[in-house]
Amino acid sequence: MRAFMAVAFLVAGLGTAAAEDLRKPLPAEMPPDSVQVEPMPEAAGTLSGEGQVLAVDRAAGLLTVAQEPVPTLGWPSLTVRFDADPALLDGLAPGAWIVYSFRSAGGVARIERLQRR
Numbered sequence: 001m002r003a004f005m006a007v008a009f010l011v012a013g014l015g016t017a018a019a020e021d022l023r024k025p026l027p028a029e030m031p032p033d034s035v036q037v038e039p040m041p042e043a044a045g046t047l048s049g050e051g052q053v054l055a056v057d058r059a060a061g062l063l064t065v066a067q068e069p070v071p072t073l074g075w076p077s078l079t080v081r082f083d084a085d086p087a088l089l090d091g092l093a094p095g096a097w098i099v100y101s102f103r104s105a106g107g108v109a110r111i112e113r114l115q116r117r
Contacts (some may be wrong), residue, residue, distance in 0.1 A: 050099045064066040
């Protein structure tokens with residue numbers, strides 16, 4: 001996918017600098033302040049999402065994900081910091097694509113289940 005995006009940038013005439021950025025691997029651990037997280041919209045019940053892991057903080061039980069749109073709720077793509085049981089985070093690293101179930105209440109989103117895509 002990154003190769004496709006790099007070619008798309010070159011074809012679109014956006015230059016080689018943007019294409020080069022797409023080929024760079026994500027850092028192993030992103031500092032918490034390097035990701036801008038938007039407030040999670042409120043929703044009732046268990047929701048499903050998918051996206052790319054940006055950061056994992058096992059000690060704090062936090063997972064930051066570039067979440068794909070959730071069309072059934074009209075949500076756009078968001079960068080979301082989820083609470084999660086640290087056991088769910090074992091083996092996850094930035095760059096992994098995941099599918100997950102979560103709940104959002106009181107401005108806090110908590111992952112209940114996840115698997116790699």
